[in-house]
Amino acid sequence: MALALTRKRLRLVGLLSPVTVLLTVFFLAPLSILFVYAFLEPGLYGAVEWNFSHHNFGRILGWADGVYEEFDPVYLGIFARSFRLALTTVAITLVLCYPAALWVSSLPDKWKSFFLFLITLPFFASLVVRLFAWVLILRPTGWINETLMAIGAITRPLEMLYTEGAVVLGMVYIFIPFMFLPLYASLEKLDRGLLEASMDLGAGRLKTFLRVTLPLSVPGMVGGSIIVFIPSLGNFIVPDLLGGAKVLMIGNLVEQQFLQARNWPFGSALAWMVMAAVLVFLLIYVSVVNRAQTMSDR
Amino acid sequence: MISIRDASKRFAAPEGGVIHALRGVSLDVGDKEFITLLGPSGCGKTTLLRSISGFEDLDEGSIAIDGREMAHIPPYRRPVNTVFQNYALFPHLTVGNNIGYGLDVTGCPRSERDRRVAEALELVGLAGYERRMPRQLSGGQQQRVALARAIVNRPRVLLLDEPLSALDRNLRESMQLELKNLQHELGIAFVFVTHDQQEALTMSDRIVVMDQGRVQQVGRPTEVYDHPTSVFVARFVGEGNLFEGEIWPSGDVLHLAGSDGGPEISVAADESPIRSGRAAVLIRPEDLEIDGGGGATDPGWAVLDVVVQQTLFVGTDFQIVGALDGGLPLKATVRDPSRQLAGSVGPGSRIRLRYRLRAPRVLAPESDD
Numbered sequence: 324m325a326l327a328l329t330r331k332r333l334r335l336v337g338l339l340s341p342v343t344v345l346l347t348v349f350f351l352a353p354l355s356i357l358f359v360y361a362f363l364e365p366g367l368y369g370a371v372e373w374n375f376s377h378h379n380f381g382r383i384l385g386w387a388d389g390v391y392e393e394f395d396p397v398y399l400g401i402f403a404r405s406f407r408l409a410l411t412t413v414a415i416t417l418v419l420c421y422p423a424a425l426w427v428s429s430l431p432d433k434w435k436s437f438f439l440f441l442i443t444l445p446f447f448a449s450l451v452v453r454l455f456a457w458v459l460i461l462r463p464t465g466w467i468n469e470t471l472m473a474i475g476a477i478t479r480p481l482e483m484l485y486t487e488g489a490v491v492l493g494m495v496y497i498f499i500p501f502m503f504l505p506l507y508a509s510l511e512k513l514d515r516g517l518l519e520a521s522m523d524l525g526a527g528r529l530k531t532f533l534r535v536t537l538p539l540s541v542p543g544m545v546g547g548s549i550i551v552f553i554p555s556l557g558n559f560i561v562p563d564l565l566g567g568a569k570v571l572m573i574g575n576l577v578e579q580q581f582l583q584a585r586n587w588p589f590g591s592a593l594a595w596m597v598m599a600a601v602l603v604f605l606l607i608y609v610s611v612v613n614r615a616q617t618m619s620d621r
Numbered sequence: 622m623i624s625i626r627d628a629s630k631r632f633a634a635p636e637g638g639v640i641h642a643l644r645g646v647s648l649d650v651g652d653k654e655f656i657t658l659l660g661p662s663g664c665g666k667t668t669l670l671r672s673i674s675g676f677e678d679l680d681e682g683s684i685a686i687d688g689r690e691m692a693h694i695p696p697y698r699r700p701v702n703t704v705f706q707n708y709a710l711f712p713h714l715t716v717g718n719n720i721g722y723g724l725d726v727t728g729c730p731r732s733e734r735d736r737r738v739a740e741a742l743e744l745v746g747l748a749g750y751e752r753r754m755p756r757q758l759s760g761g762q763q764q765r766v767a768l769a770r771a772i773v774n775r776p777r778v779l780l781l782d783e784p785l786s787a788l789d790r791n792l793r794e795s796m797q798l799e800l801k802n803l804q805h806e807l808g809i810a811f812v813f814v815t816h817d818q819q820e821a822l823t824m825s826d827r828i829v830v831m832d833q834g835r836v837q838q839v840g841r842p843t844e845v846y847d848h849p850t851s852v853f854v855a856r857f858v859g860e861g862n863l864f865e866g867e868i869w870p871s872g873d874v875l876h877l878a879g880s881d882g883g884p885e886i887s888v889a890a891d892e893s894p895i896r897s898g899r900a901a902v903l904i905r906p907e908d909l910e911i912d913g914g915g916g917a918t919d920p921g922w923a924v925l926d927v928v929v930q931q932t933l934f935v936g937t938d939f940q941i942v943g944a945l946d947g948g949l950p951l952k953a954t955v956r957d958p959s960r961q962l963a964g965s966v967g968p969g970s971r972i973r974l975r976y977r978l979r980a981p982r983v984l985a986p987e988s989d990d
Contacts (some may be wrong), residue, residue, distance in 0.1 A: 519676055520709035522696040524723035524774065534726070538713050616713075 361591035371583035379592035398576070398593070402600065405572040408487060409555035412494040413548045419495070420547070424506040425536070428513070439507070442500050454493055454564045461489055461565070485567035493561040498554065502547040509543025512537070538616070545612055549605060557597055573597050575616035622810050623650040623673060623778060628682035630668055630834075642668040644834040645682070650778070650812060651826075655804050657813045659821040660779035660831035661857070666814045669831070670780050673812065674703050687777060702771035703780040706765045710755040716742070716766050717751030723774040741769035744803065761792045768800075772807060774903045778924050779804075781813045785820065799825055818858045822846060830854050852987045855903045862951050865986050868900045874978060877893065882947035886981070887923040901984045906940065908980035909953035911966075912973040927951055931965045941966065941974075 361379055364372040365422065378392040384403075387394040420518055427438045445453065461467055463480035471477045521531040559574030566572070573593065580590030630643040642665045650656050658666035671677040673684060675696035676903055684691045686700060708717050717946070718725075720741055724734040742748050745765035755763055764784060771779055781800075785793045801824055804811045815821055821828050822842040830837040830845060830853075838845055838854045849855040855863060868877045875893055877886045877900065886902055893900075912924050927943035935939075938961045941953045953974055955962060966972055 346678050453859070514709065516705055516707060516709040517711060519696070520703070520705060521722070521726075522676075523674060523701075523703045524726065525697045526722070526726040527695070527697050534722075535711060617875065 324574050357591040357594055360588050363383065363588045365588050369587070370392035371587055376588075379589045382589065383596060392589075397508040399512050401571050401573055401576055402503070402596070404487070404570070405556050405574075406600075406604075408491055408494070408570075408572065409552050409558075411491050412498060412555045413502075414552050415491065416498055416551050417493045417506075417544060417548065420499060420503040420506050421540075421544075422504055424510050424543075428507055428510040439504075442503050445500065446496075450497060451564075452498070452563060452602065457489070457493055457496070457565060458484060461492075484565065485569050487570050489565040490562050490572070493565040494555050494558060497561065498551045501550050501554075505550065506540065506543040509540045509546075513539055541612065541616060545609065548608075552605075553601055556601060568573070581588070622652050622654070622687065623648075623760065623812070624650070624685045624688075625669070625673075625817055626639070626685075628672060629669040629685065630665075630667065630672065630677060631680055641834045643679070643682075646831075646834070646836055647682075648836065648839070650810050650828060652811060653804075653808050655801065655811045655826045657815060657821040657825035657828050658804065658831060658975060659815060659818060659828050659858070660837075661816055663833075664831040665702050665834040666816075666829075666831050667782060668834075670703075670812060670814050673699075673778070674701055675699050675728075689804055693854065699852075701780055702774050702776040703765075703782060704767050704771050704784045706783045708755075708767040708784075710763055710766055710770070714755075715751060716747070716753045716755065716758070719766055720770045720773050722770065737773050738769075741773040744772070744806075745769045745799075756922070761796065764788060764796065764982055768803070772803070776809065778810045778812060779807075781811060781852050783814055783816070786815075787810050793820075800824065822858070830857060830860075832857075847982075848981065849903065849984065852901050852903075852984050854982060855901075855982065860906050860952060862904045862906065863901055864904075864949065865899070865901045868895065868897060868902075868983070870896050875983065879947065883949040884925065884946045886925075887978060888981045888983055889978040892979065895983055895985060899986045901986045903982040903984060904976060904980065906952045906954040907938075908976045909955070910952075910972045910976070911955055913976035919975075921978055922975050923978055924973050925951065926971060926973050929966050929970050929972060930968055932966050932968075934960075934963060939963065941972075943972075 356525060360371055362375055362377060364374045364376050366372050376388075376392075378386070378388045381387040382392040382394055383398045385394050427435060430438065448491075460467060461483040463482075463484070465484075467483065468477070468480040472480070517535050517539070518531055521535045522528075556572075557574045557577075558572060559578050562570050562575050563578075564573040566575075574594075577590050577593045577597070580586045580593060584590075625646060625648045630648040632640045632642055634640045644665075646669060648669075658669060660666045668677055669987045672679055673686075673691075675691065675694065679692070686782075691699060703979070711722065711833055714722065717738055721738045724737060729737070731877050738751065739748070742750055745768050747762060747765050747769070750766075751759075751761070755766065758766065764787075767784070784800075785796050787797060788882050797820060800811070800813075812826065814822075822845075827839060827840055828842055828845045829839050832853050838850045840848075845854060846859050849858060852863060855861050864877060864879055864883065866879045866883075868875045868878045868888075870876075870890055872981070873890050874886045875890045875896065877888065879886070886904075890896065909925070925945060927945060929941055931942040933940055933942065935954075938954045938956050941955060943951050943953070947950050951974075
């Protein structure tokens with residue numbers, strides 16, 4: 324008995340230690356370093372000065388010391404924009420993917436795998452290349468503008484590249500599979516018998532969808548929203564390529580602090596702010612969804 | 622109530638080809654009738670049920686309920702409700718909301734809805750369970766919720782698709798009784814699908830025996846059991862000893878000579894549909910008894926000599942499993958209140974069984990397909 328227990332425990336240790344070590348060394352440790360750095364001052368040539376300071380956060384939130392660190396509302400503005408764009412991305416991918424996932428989940432098995440393959444196809448090409456393709460499409464001399472001018476719909480090129488719209492478009496484009504797959508998973512395992520039961524009890528197709536399919540796919544919607552929201556919020560490649568200097572997001576800000584301004588403490592503070600914001604936001608989101616679910620099932 | 626005419630339905634088989642699920646089925650279900658569709662899996666009974674509920678469209682033929690033609694009427698506009706095999710309870714809704722579902726989607730006023738839900742729960746013995754979730758209930762309780770959810774809408778016909786197959790035996794038997802009572806109380810027609818002949822015999826007003834998409838026989842349970850019209854029905858409903866061979870008449874008695882070298886079997890001629898040629902003879906195990914007389918055979922009786930292989934006590938009765946001359950297997954169900962039979966009739970012993978000449982049934986032999 325005791326022996327069996329130790330055995331079991333040993334096996335558990337064996338199975339879990341690789342991932343534990345990996346995450347501790349390459350995730351938890353850097354994160355802790357960032358946390359410490361966030362409370363230090365930047366060194367002259369890029370390193371850190373070991374003086375405790377909370378003004379990095381003050382610079383973002385409004386209590387800077389006014390000497391080295393100055394409060395600038397632009398950071399809060401960028402936070403707000405990042406949230407706005409990430410939420411817009413979530414909303415658009417959800418609306419685009421739901422009908423598609425619903426349709427694919429109703430297909431025969433061999434067609435299901437075919438469409439799942441199609442959905443993952445974009446991963447076969449480099450992200451940067453795919454985003455550059457959008458630059459070629461959207462820029463003033465891109466083929467949308469050229470076509471519209473050729474048919475005389477417009478006389479001057481439309482400003483499409485380097486706008487918030489372009490950033491959202493790019494994020495929607497790259498995150499569609501992340502929304503589609505969890506939605507598909509929850510719709511696919513939906514028991515067809517429940518839909519028949521609903522119709523048998525007098526509900527037409529629309530009522531069946533609203534009362535059975537939709538509520539039972541909430542876990543998929545929540546899952547998809549979360550895994551689209553988090554990387555959207557912190558994204559820096561898309562705003563970098565499609566937003567240019569005009570549409571900065573938090574990710575760009577962090578990147579700039581580390582790579583260009585060489586202000587590691589401020590970059591760390593920004594990174595931690597993002598994490599805290601995401602965490603708080605998700606807690607609120609999940610609790611609201613849970614409450615809505617229990618409410619609807621009085 | 623329900624009138625089915627020449628219903629046919631074909632499916633494309635997954636491995637190519639066509640499956641004939643229904644081949645020209647005609648059937649009438651009475652107003653307050655408990656009718657059972659009985660048959661092995663793949664016989665078309667579930668397809669027939671789904672055609673009534675509207676989940677399958679017939680290729681040919683028609684179904685009318687209350688004189689109203691049902692073709693092109695979707696499931697949600699038909700005056701029927703179904704109890705599904707796996708219950709299909711909505712996992713995200715409470716028991717109360719599951720049962721109230723049909724009333725909610727058809728816009729039943731709140732107060733009436735609540736009253737009817739409570740009534741339905743009362744009727745299935747789950748009063749006060751409104752706020753539970755389906756996953757918190759046992760299989761039998763889920764079964765009752767599924768039942769309540771269907772009958773709360775007051776359908777003209779209740780369709781039941783093997784509703785008891787997932788329950789353990791004791792629960793199944795008590796649910797059989799309850800279903801029967803419920804049908805009586807509600808005064809509506811039940812169409813019940815099962816592959817369990819015992820269940821069909823116990824519960825039904827009439828049984829429809831189906832095989833390969835065709836109706837083999839329709840009749841009261843006693844009719845189907847005592848007077849099967851085909852070897853298939855004889856085999857499927859109840860246990861039986863079937864012997865095939867050539868028969869010829871001799872006075873009031875028909876004789877069947879087994880093609881497998883078995884003994885001659887005698888049957889009274891007056892009820893037989895066949896007097897000569899190939900035929901099958903059915904002797905139910907309970908028609909056999911141990912012949913204590915020893916010598917001469919009484920008139921009106923016939924005897925069979927059997928080598929006993931096993932004597933099993935099956936509760937109430939003993940079942941003797943043995944072999945006739947020529948190795949043909951034979952089962953007999955014998956009552957012995959003294960319970961001494963297993964001791965006296967052991968494996969290897971030779972005994973003589975007898976049966977009334979009028980007890981066996983003569984049937985047309987199975988066609989060669």
